[in-house]
Amino acid sequence: MITNEFWLDRWLNGRIGFHQEGVNAWLVEYWPSLPKGSHVLVPLCGKSNDMIWLAEQGYQVTGIELSPLAVVQFLGDNDLPYETQQVGDLKIHTVIGLPLRIVEGDYFLFDEKDFDACYDRAAMIAIPEEIRADYVAHTKARLSPNATLLLVSTRHGGGEEGPPFSVEDDSIVTMWGDAIQKVASEDLVQANPQYKERGYAFFEESVWHILPQQS
Ligand SMILES: C[S@@+](CC[C@H](N)C(=O)[O-])C[C@H]1O[C@@H](n2cnc3c(N)ncnc32)[C@H](O)[C@@H]1O
Numbered sequence: 001m002i003t004n005e006f007w008l009d010r011w012l013n014g015r016i017g018f019h020q021e022g023v024n025a026w027l028v029e030y031w032p033s034l035p036k037g038s039h040v041l042v043p044l045c046g047k048s049n050d051m052i053w054l055a056e057q058g059y060q061v062t063g064i065e066l067s068p069l070a071v072v073q074f075l076g077d078n079d080l081p082y083e084t085q086q087v088g089d090l091k092i093h094t095v096i097g098l099p100l101r102i103v104e105g106d107y108f109l110f111d112e113k114d115f116d117a118c119y120d121r122a123a124m125i126a127i128p129e130e131i132r133a134d135y136v137a138h139t140k141a142r143l144s145p146n147a148t149l150l151l152v153s154t155r156h157g158g159g160e161e162g163p164p165f166s167v168e169d170d171s172i173v174t175m176w177g178d179a180i181q182k183v184a185s186e187d188l189v190q191a192n193p194q195y196k197e198r199g200y201a202f203f204e205e206s207v208w209h210i211l212p213q214q215s
Helices: 004-012 025-030 050-056 068-077 129-142 169-176 193-197
Strands: 039-042 060-065 082-087 090-095 100-104 115-121 143-157 181-187 202-210
Touching: 004 068, 025 050, 025 115, 025 143, 025 181, 025 202, 039 050, 050 060, 050 100, 050 115, 060 068, 068 090, 068 100, 115 129, 129 143, 129 169, 143 169, 169 202
Parallel strands: 039 060, 039 115, 060 100, 115 143
Antiparallel strands: 082 090, 090 100, 143 202, 181 202
């Protein structure tokens, strides 16, 4: 079972192979243009540089991350000055000079609402199947009714079970609803021999979005 302790240990032991040094290429290609100042939610954010990219586009970015080590590394690696406020069981670190907050704590305790958009890369697929629908419901409850979503998911076979877990396309539609659309995918086994060496027959990374309805 994947518990909070599992993730805290991963950070303590530096087992963070999911972290990307640059900005995610899918994000740059598929993030839709939203009004400046739109509030963007980044659940299970790790120390992703994608948050800096989003903040630099002029969005108000809120990342939520369990591991204090990830938070310290994110703020330290990027030389970001910040102020911290304790709100219940969560610590809110507000960056000075960039429209960016990192909320330290368990995502399921985070109850702010009305976000205009959500960026989920390696978050939903980090959640075990037993509570994945709860994760999606909790995320939807954080978003305004017409919110945008960009989701990077994985579907794989033959290798380790996960995380990242393999999530079927129909399960994504069942959890997120009919408005979600798959816009791109790539089998990483073809592009990267390491996946084959790890036993995967296929490892599809896919990009999904929900775009705001035009009125
Ligand atoms: C696979 S990593 C992805 C991180 C980030 N999205 C990225 O693209 O690098 C999943 C992250 O979720 C965090 N996490 C796991 N469970 C969490 C929870 N309940 N609340 C907040 N963060 C959580 C882990 O510590 C880890 O940093």
